[in-house]
Amino acid sequence: MELWILFGTFITLLLIGTPVAFCLGAASLATVLYLDLPPVVVFQRLNSGVSVYALMAIPFFIYAGDLMVRGDIARRLVALAGALVGHMRGGLGQVNIMASVMFGGVSGSAAADASAVGGLMVPQMKERGYGVDYAVNITVVASIIALMIPPSHNMIIYSISAGGKISIADLFTAGILPGLLLALSLMVAAWFVARKRGYPTEPFPGLRVLGQLFVSAVPGIILILIIFGGVRSGIFTASESSNIAVVYALLVTLLVYRSLSWVDFLAATKAAVRTTAMVLMVIGCAASFGWLLAFLKVPASLVMALQGFSDNPIVILLLINVVLLILGTFMDMSPLIVITTPIFLPVAQAFGVDPVHFGVILVLNLGIGLCTPPVGAVLFVGCAVGKVPIWTVMRSIWPFYGAAFATLMAVTYVPALSLWLPSVFR
Amino acid sequence: MERVARVTGALAQLGLMLAGTGVVVMTVFIAAQVFWRYVLNDSLQWTEPAAVMIMGWFIFLGAAVGIREGYHLSFDVLLYVLPERARLTLHTVSDVVVAAFGCGMIWYGAQLAENTAGNKVPGLGISGAFDFLPIVVGGVLLVLFSIERIARRAAGLPTLRFGDDHEEA
Amino acid sequence: ECEVTLKSSDTHPDGYPTVEAVKFMGDELKAGTGGRMCVEVFHSAQLGEEKDTIEQTQFGVIDLNRVSLGPFNNIIPETQIPSLPYIFRSVEHMHNVMDGPIGEEILAAFEAHDLVGLAFYDGGSRSFYNSQKPIRSMEDLKGMKFRVMQSDLFVDMVSAVGANATPMPYGEVYSSIQTGVIDGAENNWPSYDSSGHFEVAKYYTLDQHLIVPEVLVMSKKTWDGLSAEDQAAVRKAAKDSVPVMRDLWAAREKESEAKVIAAGAEVITDIDKTPFIEAMVPVYEKYVTSDKLKDMVARIQATE
Numbered sequence: 001m002e003l004w005i006l007f008g009t010f011i012t013l014l015l016i017g018t019p020v021a022f023c024l025g026a027a028s029l030a031t032v033l034y035l036d037l038p039p040v041v042v043f044q045r046l047n048s049g050v051s052v053y054a055l056m057a058i059p060f061f062i063y064a065g066d067l068m069v070r071g072d073i074a075r076r077l078v079a080l081a082g083a084l085v086g087h088m089r090g091g092l093g094q095v096n097i098m099a100s101v102m103f104g105g106v107s108g109s110a111a112a113d114a115s116a117v118g119g120l121m122v123p124q125m126k127e128r129g130y131g132v133d134y135a136v137n138i139t140v141v142a143s144i145i146a147l148m149i150p151p152s153h154n155m156i157i158y159s160i161s162a163g164g165k166i167s168i169a170d171l172f173t174a175g176i177l178p179g180l181l182l183a184l185s186l187m188v189a190a191w192f193v194a195r196k197r198g199y200p201t202e203p204f205p206g207l208r209v210l211g212q213l214f215v216s217a218v219p220g221i222i223l224i225l226i227i228f229g230g231v232r233s234g235i236f237t238a239s240e241s242s243n244i245a246v247v248y249a250l251l252v253t254l255l256v257y258r259s260l261s262w263v264d265f266l267a268a269t270k271a272a273v274r275t276t277a278m279v280l281m282v283i284g285c286a287a288s289f290g291w292l293l294a295f296l297k298v299p300a301s302l303v304m305a306l307q308g309f310s311d312n313p314i315v316i317l318l319l320i321n322v323v324l325l326i327l328g329t330f331m332d333m334s335p336l337i338v339i340t341t342p343i344f345l346p347v348a349q350a351f352g353v354d355p356v357h358f359g360v361i362l363v364l365n366l367g368i369g370l371c372t373p374p375v376g377a378v379l380f381v382g383c384a385v386g387k388v389p390i391w392t393v394m395r396s397i398w399p400f401y402g403a404a405f406a407t408l409m410a411v412t413y414v415p416a417l418s419l420w421l422p423s424v425f426r
Numbered sequence: 427m428e429r430v431a432r433v434t435g436a437l438a439q440l441g442l443m444l445a446g447t448g449v450v451v452m453t454v455f456i457a458a459q460v461f462w463r464y465v466l467n468d469s470l471q472w473t474e475p476a477a478v479m480i481m482g483w484f485i486f487l488g489a490a491v492g493i494r495e496g497y498h499l500s501f502d503v504l505l506y507v508l509p510e511r512a513r514l515t516l517h518t519v520s521d522v523v524v525a526a527f528g529c530g531m532i533w534y535g536a537q538l539a540e541n542t543a544g545n546k547v548p549g550l551g552i553s554g555a556f557d558f559l560p561i562v563v564g565g566v567l568l569v570l571f572s573i574e575r576i577a578r579r580a581a582g583l584p585t586l587r588f589g590d591d592h593e594e595a
Numbered sequence: 596e597c598e599v600t601l602k603s604s605d606t607h608p609d610g611y612p613t614v615e616a617v618k619f620m621g622d623e624l625k626a627g628t629g630g631r632m633c634v635e636v637f638h639s640a641q642l643g644e645e646k647d648t649i650e651q652t653q654f655g656v657i658d659l660n661r662v663s664l665g666p667f668n669n670i671i672p673e674t675q676i677p678s679l680p681y682i683f684r685s686v687e688h689m690h691n692v693m694d695g696p697i698g699e700e701i702l703a704a705f706e707a708h709d710l711v712g713l714a715f716y717d718g719g720s721r722s723f724y725n726s727q728k729p730i731r732s733m734e735d736l737k738g739m740k741f742r743v744m745q746s747d748l749f750v751d752m753v754s755a756v757g758a759n760a761t762p763m764p765y766g767e768v769y770s771s772i773q774t775g776v777i778d779g780a781e782n783n784w785p786s787y788d789s790s791g792h793f794e795v796a797k798y799y800t801l802d803q804h805l806i807v808p809e810v811l812v813m814s815k816k817t818w819d820g821l822s823a824e825d826q827a828a829v830r831k832a833a834k835d836s837v838p839v840m841r842d843l844w845a846a847r848e849k850e851s852e853a854k855v856i857a858a859g860a861e862v863i864t865d866i867d868k869t870p871f872i873e874a875m876v877p878v879y880e881k882y883v884t885s886d887k888l889k890d891m892v893a894r895i896q897a898t899e
């Protein structure tokens with residue numbers, strides 16, 4: 001009964017157009033009242049859900065992105081990228097995906113990655129004639145790459161949840177090839193969609209123009225080098241690098257380009273508040289909802305239902321993937337890793353799946369969950385930076401879901417994709 | 427109604443200004459942390475808890491203002507196929523739900539603040555109640571703005587929703 | 596089925612000594628009440644981190660909670676005493692104190708905060724580890740950056756030995772050591788092992804600066820709803836789980852120690868603790884303020 005109330009309230013409110021955050025919050029509150037638990041717990045989870053240091057990268061990257069757009073850093077960077085790849089179909093879509101590969105090391109958080117790349121790329125792609133939905137689709141799904149390419153905090157959570165018996169170094173290395181494969185399949189999807197929609201190509205502008213564009217984009221390039229180099233070499237954490245991005249963007253736009261007025265600065269700050277508050281409110285309310293799912297032992301029951309369903313490893317792995325995709329649709333990534341690892345890993349191991357391989361499957365799978373409705377932090381970040389309704393994005397995102405799912409299947413059934421690289425480095 | 431809208435509009439602007447100040451202060455704090463750690467080779471212990479606390483403030487203030495300005499995400503797909511009247515009624519139901527949740531934020535947020543008032547926040551030394559005050563204040567604004575939306579709709583005035591064109595101010 | 600199922604929270608994963616001990620307590624309780632009462636453990640922080648689950652226990656959302664003393668330090672002054680660096684000479688000394696009247700006194704202090712203290716579990720002894728060099732003296736520690744929990748006491752302790760305290764979330768520590776953001780951290784053998792930190796910080800200095808017990812508490816709300824007989828059954832089952840927990844813990848420590856040493860960790864044992872202990876004088880002055888607490892410290896030091 002309590003599950004009917006939880007999901008019933010949530011879905012009903014969702015359908016009548018209540019803001020997603022409050023669908024989650026009100027459904028949790030209704031269920032807690034029904035269970036006769038002290039309702040304070042809903043608001044405590046809401047508060048703890050947003051009081052997380054690692055989440056700070058989201059407001060900072062969104063803020064930095066907005067400052068870069070208003071202060072003309074973004075336009076110059078994308079102008080350079082456009083000149084380089086403009087002759088390709090959907091060239092900026094490809095750039096967007098490559099940016100996710102590079103920023104993958106920066107954040108390790110898909111939502112932060114979506115805010116970093118999306119805040120920069122989506123407005124510029126819009127301006128250069130790409131559909132907003134196309135820009136958001138790519139930004140959203142490509143940000144899963146961030147989870148796969150080291151450093152990945154989720155891999156660490158997985159290792160700890162598995163009782164610490166799995167080498168984190170191995171897990172980090174194991175994610176690299178699947179991450180690149182995901183990038184590749186998304187690039188193929190982006191090319192097909194761009195061709196189908198007839199996105200224009202631009203002639204190559206010539207080396208002279210390219211050189212001028214490069215010079216004018218230098219401060220932006222330095223920013224990317226600082227962030228990319230700083231985190232890749234491991235000097236900064238995600239929250240720190242996102243903060244450096246804000247400070248640097250302010251310095252460049254105020255002192256070098258002198259392109260940011262006081263009015264622009266205020267507008268950028270308010271925009272950052274709006275976008276961040278909206279996304280983090282969903283994350284906080286999802287923490288309440290997720291707490292109830294754990295309290296009601298939903299993940300455990302789902303897994304229980306799965307066990308004894310089949311003894312074919314291929315079928316079992318497929319079922320595990322399906323269950324994780326369903327759970328990932330409602331819950332956030334790290335609590336799901338913590339809850340499902342101790343239950344799923346022994347099952348997978350019983351069928352001969354290597355724990356490192358399973359970690360990669362788990363993270364990729366739950367990463368897809370971050371991009372799917374009804375609850376997907378990354379999807380919401382994408383909609384927020386693009387200022388488009390979820391529905392508009394949903395209508396055209398399917399080719400990219402398809403590419404991600406195909407990658408998931410390849411990673412699930414070809415263990416070498418995950419295990420070959422660690423074996424080389426060991 | 428117009429006068430009420432001016433007051434709530436001013437409140438929303440104030441909330442947004444406070445939240446914006448929060449973002450800037452948070453930026454400064456973490457920048458200080460980075461500077462101390464990498465340039466002075468020393469660690470500041472208060473920057474992280476302080477910044478996390480400020481983040482709570484601007485999220486709940488911003489979320490409340492978001493109700494008035496209609497920038498929260500929602501799935502409006504079913505609503506497109508409904509007649510205007512039904513749609514407006516459902517919008518009002520949504521606003522009631524948000525207001526009810528806002529009441530919960532006030533009441534239970536206050537309870538949490540009271541419960542933790544005697545604790546000290548590690549690294550800051552201030553009362554633990556500050557952790558939960560943003561929920562209470564955000565809740566007050568949420569209730570206020572939701573009631574305003576309901577009243578506006580009853581008076582036949584438009585209310586903003588996500589996907590509409592916003593005033594960018 | 597049980598009439599009363601007590602929901603219990605733990606931040607450690609399934610199979611961890613504390614988790615297993617509470618499960619054992621559940622079995623004892625079931626046997627002791629003729630199958631009327633059971634315990635259901637939510638491990639791996641499923642219901643939240645310690646600070647959150649403590650509040651949930653106070654509000655009666657969950658019934659039992661296995662937590663470390665750290666989160667109580669700013670709430671219940673008595674809990675600061677066993678959390679002081681070098682307060683216990685050895686694990687045996689800690690057992691003697693916490694199993695005696697001082698332990699009971701500290702457990703009783705939870706009552707005023709809507710909690711019932713049931714029993715103390717072992718938390719092992721915490722030592723410094725780092726990626727740079729073998730540390731044998733306070734000289735070696737000077738200026739190095741160590742991750743600590745977000746706790747004033749930990750920060751003050753690390754500062755007192757001349758190192759740089761860097762509060763940081765647990766999950767970020769591995770990458771931060773690997774990349775040199777920090778030089779090391781401090782923890783017990785099992786955590787040093789399970790976090791994988793030994794992979795990136797191989798010098799483990801066995802200074803045992805903290806030997807802090809952990810505590811099993813019950814919600815006062817739940818407690819008040821039980822009959823006197825059931826209350827006694829809960830207390831007994833909790834106390835019975837303590838020796839089980841200690842055996843599991845000792846085995847776990849040995850296992851982790853052997854594993855990290857086999858993986859190449861270098862354990863430094865030839866250290867003179869005296870200067871470290873002397874450096875803690877200002878820390879004691881800051882935290883042991885009331886006469887009551889000073890008396891407690893004196894009594895602990897006088898305990899065999």
Ligand code: NA
Pocket residue numbers: 104105106107108109145146147148149150151152153
């Ligand atoms: Na990453």
Ligand code: NA
Pocket residue numbers: 328329330368369370371372373374375376377
């Ligand atoms: Na999802």
